[in-house]
Amino acid sequence: MANKIIMTAEDIRRTLARIAHEIIEFNKSTERLILVGMRTRGVPLAMRLAANIEHFEGVKMPVGALDFSLYRDDFNSLGLQPIVKSTDIPIGVSDRVIVLVDDVLYTGRSARAAMDALIDLGRPQAIQLAVLIDRGHRELPIRADYVGKNMPSARDEKMQVQLKEVDGVDEVAIIPTPPVKEESHEGS
């Protein structure tokens, strides 16, 4: 089965423009906002949102990058080590409104880890969540404030988000489950 493309580069561009407007509208001002991208693909998304907000409102937004590897709840069961990169947020988070940005919202566990990581850095006035894709299957009571596209999916499907800055191309696709036969050969 072929990959099913659900967002093209043009779709992603329009969606990020809409989310930027929603962020401005919902917060009524951009004064206390910081956009924080969750590594890896949340970071370029946060930068694009910041560029959009700058274009619409003429204000330069602070943008940060957050690595939440050290806050994961599945560290013991991974059997391998996620690479930890630096967290880099240009200004203190205390009394600021943080918009966390990620590519896909799924179980909610990454968002939970990211919130814990943020709270260790200070006491934000509020934390909001912006995602490009919400694919459902939440395991924690977490929802996004800004959603690019709701894309109900099966658990065994893979959601592949590719962004120019990381992957060289802008595209969101669903990769169907490989046939059972192939899987039994994998990793043996």
Next chain:
Amino acid sequence: MREVKQKDELAPEVRPEILATTPVWQHRHILDLDDFAPAEIELVLETTDAMKEVLSRPIKKVPVLRGKTVITLFYEPSTRTRSSFELAAKNLSADVISLSAQASSTVKGESLVDTLATLEALGADIVVMRHSYSGAPYIATRHMRASMVNAGDGWHAHPTQALLDLYTIREHKGGFKGLKAVIIGDIKHSRVARSNIWGLTAMGAEVSVCCPFTLLPAGLDVVQHHFPKVHIEPEIESALCGADVVMTLRLQLERQQSGLLPSIREYVKLYQLTEARLAKAKADAIVLHPGPVNEDIEISLAVAQGPQSVINEQITNGVAVRMALLYLLAGGSR
């Protein structure tokens, strides 16, 4: 297959990153740098960058090693290595127990293997050991399932010191390719020198050693297949000429009694790193020392506290490097 399945249970948004990491880190123990590939050293240094950011926060604590037990077992005295490991483990929220030979059942005659069995039964996940016998941590790995970190064994190896030296060098020089590093002092009895030779040469630096012939390890001057190539420079001025990195070693003063040095005064005269001698190195050369410093013996006080000295940075970086190593070790499944 099992690992692939586990990955599939993860939130897919983090999956690409994890897949990117799998082939690099293969170590269950950290015994020496002789079995570290350049990519593995690079991974440690990159992870250290992230840990340094944690150390810069007002609350220097992350929860990643919650529920893990780290035991430090020191058969030799130590200030910085031990406290550095313990701080590193605590910053990652591990539980830490520290044992020293003087205060343990060793004085009642308990053997190393028995002690390790006890630590295992207590539930140690990682044991950090310093021992005066070369090879002791290797024997230890055969008698326990916990991860072993060698915090110095005899004259043989001190891998975490070498990694923190590498990290400090990378911070100042950006990389290692083509760097000229000089190690001055008692090479023969130095585990720091040996581990640094492995690490520096693996990363592409050129290493010279400078010491009296009595303090040169036997066989270092002949080409060997099992040890990296180093240059031997008996004369300090020519050794320092054009150096980017100058590493001085602690002269163990008790060596003088063993007849290897005619006198400390002669050693000071011929091998002490002074400001005048350091001027032969590159203007931006950095000076390292693993500590503790014998002031005005292997290094003059003016150099040790001078603008080119990075001795205090080494100590700070040591905590971050050890956090990175504990993190990488604890992530593996048993």
